[in-house]
Amino acid sequence: MSISRPLSAAPGNGINAKPAEVIAGSTWRRLSLLLAITWAAWIWYLSSQSALPIPLLFPLQDKLMHLVAYGILGFLLMGSRQWTAPSFPTAGWLGVCAVCGLYGVVDEFHQSFVPGRDADVFDVCADVSGALLGTWLLVMLQRGLARRLR
Numbered sequence: 001m002s003i004s005r006p007l008s009a010a011p012g013n014g015i016n017a018k019p020a021e022v023i024a025g026s027t028w029r030r031l032s033l034l035l036a037i038t039w040a041a042w043i044w045y046l047s048s049q050s051a052l053p054i055p056l057l058f059p060l061q062d063k064l065m066h067l068v069a070y071g072i073l074g075f076l077l078m079g080s081r082q083w084t085a086p087s088f089p090t091a092g093w094l095g096v097c098a099v100c101g102l103y104g105v106v107d108e109f110h111q112s113f114v115p116g117r118d119a120d121v122f123d124v125c126a127d128v129s130g131a132l133l134g135t136w137l138l139v140m141l142q143r144g145l146a147r148r149l150r
Helices: 021-023 027-046 063-080 090-111 121-149
Strands: none
Touching: 027 063, 027 090, 063 090, 063 121, 090 121
């Protein structure tokens, strides 16, 4: 059993850096965190609108939109975490999903005060499901990258 070190702590985060070191480096984590905060602000802005200019095309479309929005948020938040090869620790992705779920609860509470909007527990379920899918996607991409670099 080998002990792995954080890729961001690997030497050569500059010109001679391996692709995994660049992706897991502190620059990537900072960018991912900045994008996650920006995305969360966008979600908040959309939640503040009385109506969204999106036509209803099929039943449960709003749940799919929640799933996608929080999937992106989970992906970006997971990217902002320091990870070690070959995988993310379970506590890492569970923590990201918990943060996304808490943000979903706060956002639904916020929506309850917006005219024309209401809070829905099933929206929070879609939020958490999306966060799980987003973190899972990043874990799978990272594992694929780690396999290719071996």
